[in-house]
Amino acid sequence: MTGPMIKHEVVIVGAGFGGLTMAAELKQAGVQNFLILESGPDVGGVWRENIYPGCSCDVPAHLYSFAFDPYRDAHVRYPDQQAILTYMREVTDRNGLRPHLRCDTAVIAADYSDTDRTWTLTTTTGELIRTDAVVWALGQLHRPAIPQLRGAQTFSGRAFHSARWDHTADLSGQIAVVGTGSSAAQMIPELARIAAGVTVYQRSPSWVLPKPAASFGPISRWALTHVPGLHGLYREGIYRAADMVLAPIMRAGWSARPAELLARAHLRRQVRDRKLCAELTPDYRIGEKRILLDNGYFPALTEPHVELVTDRIERLTPDGIRTVDGTERRADVIVWATGFHAREFSPECRLRAVAGWTCTTSGGVRVVPPPSTGSRYEAFRIST
Secondary structure (H helix, E strand, C coil): CCCCEEEEEEEECCHHHHHHHHHHHHHHHHCCCCCEEEECCCCCCCCCCCCCCEEEEECCCCCCCCCCCCCCCCCEEEHHHHHHHHHHHHHHHHHCHHEEECCCCEEEEEEEEECCEEEEEEEEECEEEEEEEEEEEEEEEEEEECCEEEEHHHHHEEEEEECCCCCCCCCCEEEECCCCCCHHHHHHHHHHHHHHHHEECCCCCCCEEECCCCCCHHHHHHHHHCCCHHHHHHHHHHHHHHHHHHHHHHHCCCCHHHHHHHHHHHHHHHHHCCHHHHCCCCCCCCCCCCCEEEHHHHHHHCCCCCEECCEEEEECCCCCCEECCCEEECCCEEEEEECCCCCCCCCCCCCEEEEHECCCCCCCEEEEECCCCCCCCCCCCCCC
């Protein structure tokens, strides 16, 4: 089924932070004939997909916001997932982007014509859309990475990824959380409050730094409310501080050692058990993996009904998870907090570009050349 051919100057694929920013910039540049295609039911991207308990951002919202419509709340420094999603929806409406948005519409094929130098996009609705330019604003945190473990089909309970949260699951029993990254650190304290038991399976520990208070204090609230321009100055200050202090950590620069000492002190202050403290101490340099900002994760792991398991998982069983040491631990629900295929930025569709070169979704990347050799081409990584 195909619909009428529609022509646009620009088509943006994805309505997360990147896609909405591109749309706003186009409007500011005087471009009105553009379209935003979103495969989901609304804007939001990662903040629409990730709705697990405790989901929030570890970057202050004054910095983690649109430059063209910045966050200006004088009370909350770190809003939760729902508040961030609400902010994105309000920005969409406030800036007149909603009329350009088409939801529940994914692109399944993109064909480029050398003749008229336009792209023809085929969507899941059967519509054909012609455009001069395509902007793939797909992000990287929407393709869940779930480990392929033996016995996965035999598990009799519920199992789901943190980004595909099952709100019908009963979380009052024994919960297994596989992974100890950012999502796990946020959800484990929430799960520990309602579950009879929580077992956390750790492959490698994370460096964790203390997180500032989620809300501003009374003096800061007053200043942000009454001092003109302070929101912008605060945003600029966070940006400069991150550039001068946090960025060098990733390069083993001057701030790496102080950050490591702070992380070790944070761990020792919150975890008094020496064995658990040792298991939570990374054996790699700080900055080599994502650093977590969190105050509730370590205390949750010290609760008597929460267990940290560092042995590798051997297989799933009908009643739970068995590790390589032969121990089987019961689980009613397994939550895969195992991250995403974050290196894959390419669209999940067929791309046919210059001179007939084609990329197909056949188990990865497959480039099919045209009859004559020597033609230029562009290769895209495609996920099935």
